[in-house]
Amino acid sequence: MPKVRKSAEIPAKDRLLLSGALLFGQKGFEGVSVREICKHANTSMNMIHHYFESKDGLLQSIVEQFSDQVFVVPLKLLQKPPKSKEDFHSRMEMLFEATLDAYIDQRDLLMVIIREQADPEALTEYVNKFAAFLDSAKKSGYVRKEIDSSMITGIMLDRILNQVQFAPWIKRKHGVDLLTDDAYRQRWCESNLEVFLNGMVA
Amino acid sequence: MPKVRKSAEIPAKDRLLLSGALLFGQKGFEGVSVREICKHANTSMNMIHHYFESKDGLLQSIVEQFSDQVFVVPLKLLQKPPKSKEDFHSRMEMLFEATLDAYIDQRDLLMVIIREQADPEALTEYVNKFAAFLDSAKKSGYVRKEIDSSMITGIMLDRILNQVQFAPWIKRKHGVDLLTDDAYRQRWCESNLEVFLNGMVA
Numbered sequence: 029m030p031k032v033r034k035s036a037e038i039p040a041k042d043r044l045l046l047s048g049a050l051l052f053g054q055k056g057f058e059g060v061s062v063r064e065i066c067k068h069a070n071t072s073m074n075m076i077h078h079y080f081e082s083k084d085g086l087l088q089s090i091v092e093q094f095s096d097q098v099f100v101v102p103l104k105l106l107q108k109p110p111k112s113k114e115d116f117h118s119r120m121e122m123l124f125e126a127t128l129d130a131y132i133d134q135r136d137l138l139m140v141i142i143r144e145q146a147d148p149e150a151l152t153e154y155v156n157k158f159a160a161f162l163d164s165a166k167k168s169g170y171v172r173k174e175i176d177s178s179m180i181t182g183i184m185l186d187r188i189l190n191q192v193q194f195a196p197w198i199k200r201k202h203g204v205d206l207l208t209d210d211a212y213r214q215r216w217c218e219s220n221l222e223v224f225l226n227g228m229v230a
Numbered sequence: 231m232p233k234v235r236k237s238a239e240i241p242a243k244d245r246l247l248l249s250g251a252l253l254f255g256q257k258g259f260e261g262v263s264v265r266e267i268c269k270h271a272n273t274s275m276n277m278i279h280h281y282f283e284s285k286d287g288l289l290q291s292i293v294e295q296f297s298d299q300v301f302v303v304p305l306k307l308l309q310k311p312p313k314s315k316e317d318f319h320s321r322m323e324m325l326f327e328a329t330l331d332a333y334i335d336q337r338d339l340l341m342v343i344i345r346e347q348a349d350p351e352a353l354t355e356y357v358n359k360f361a362a363f364l365d366s367a368k369k370s371g372y373v374r375k376e377i378d379s380s381m382i383t384g385i386m387l388d389r390i391l392n393q394v395q396f397a398p399w400i401k402r403k404h405g406v407d408l409l410t411d412d413a414y415r416q417r418w419c420e421s422n423l424e425v426f427l428n429g430m431v432a
Contacts, residue, residue, distance in 0.1 A: 059261035145399040162430075172432045179421045180430055186392040187385055197347040219381045227429030228364075228382055230374045 053139030095150035255341030297352035311366035
């Protein structure tokens with residue numbers, strides 16, 4: 029496993045966060061020792077204690093990092109209710125892509141969240157704001173009245189989460205790579221949104 | 231952690247499969263020792279070697295078990311192309327529920343498949359038959375021509391997979407339990423299918 033290089037540019041604390049996210053994501057919290065993380069991060073043994081008090085503290089900080097970083101762009105797209113049907117559609121498109129991009133960028137952190145079934149605050153905020161956005165689209169008549177907004181947020185997030193989680197598996201099996209192939213990513217987003225927006229029934 | 235009871239009814243080999251699925255699912259393949267599995271299964275130390283040759287062999291058998299057990303009912307529903315629009319709708323309903331039920335029944339096995347990103351044969355067969363079923367529904371005019379069948383199978387399986395995978399987390403956070411609450415499970419299936427079939431747009 030490639031180590032995080034000891035460098036003047038990345039401080040020891042950040043190296044520990046990077047190594048922790050990678051190793052927790054791969055092996056689970058229980059499966060990794062403090063010693064292993066320090067070795068991978070190229071720091072001396074007592075550094076986790078120094079910066080995070082304990083392995084638990086390191087996990088905590090990784091979950092907080094997820095909260096700080098992942099939903100910045102998606103949350104901006106949800107700030108105001110949709111102004112028109114066209115605005116609603118284009119914001120749904122942007123939101124789907126921005127969430128996918130955020131999950132791809134922070135895949136190591138995401139894998140830890142999944143493994144530990146953590147509950148980052150920012151995810152709750154995102155889901156709530158997304159549902160509120162859909163509710164106001166419903167009031168304006170852009171979304172059908174029968175639709176349960178929380179179903180839409182759930183379906184979209186499950187789809188994105190799994191595609192990013194299983195990207196290496198999908199690449200091995202189907203030869204397509206969402207993480208690196210922009211054209212495929214674009215098509216994938218459009219195809220999914222087409223189903224969420226208009227359904228499959230003729 | 232509750233051990234598998236040593237009993238005349240469950241043979242040692244099956245106890246090892248049960249314990250292996252549970253422990254691999256919780257801690258990952260790397261995170262569990264042969265010793266731990268034997269202890270949990272209440273067998274003597276050399277039994278994994280005796281029945282499965284190695285820890286790898288045990289994992290292999292667990293993945294095969296998944297193939298044998300999980301998709302029996304869903305595959306039956308996909309055997310013939312839909313006869314009418316009504317038949318298509320009711321088979322989609324039954325298929326969604328049957329797949330959810332199968333994943334719930336075999337949740338321990340499923341968690342191993344997810345953790346190890348294994349590739350059970352039966353999953354491939356299921357996805358291919360499901361896509362073929364949708365393609366014939368498309369030919370008959372029940373599904374829109376623009377729809378990519380593999381998107382539908384992916385969206386439905388991702389949704390079901392995550393709901394079962396994160397069921398304990400969802401219960402903690404939202405107080406609803408898909409694994410035990412039949413009425414909620416019923417509503418959940420209907421709400422999701424409503425989106426997949428008809429989309430959200432007014």
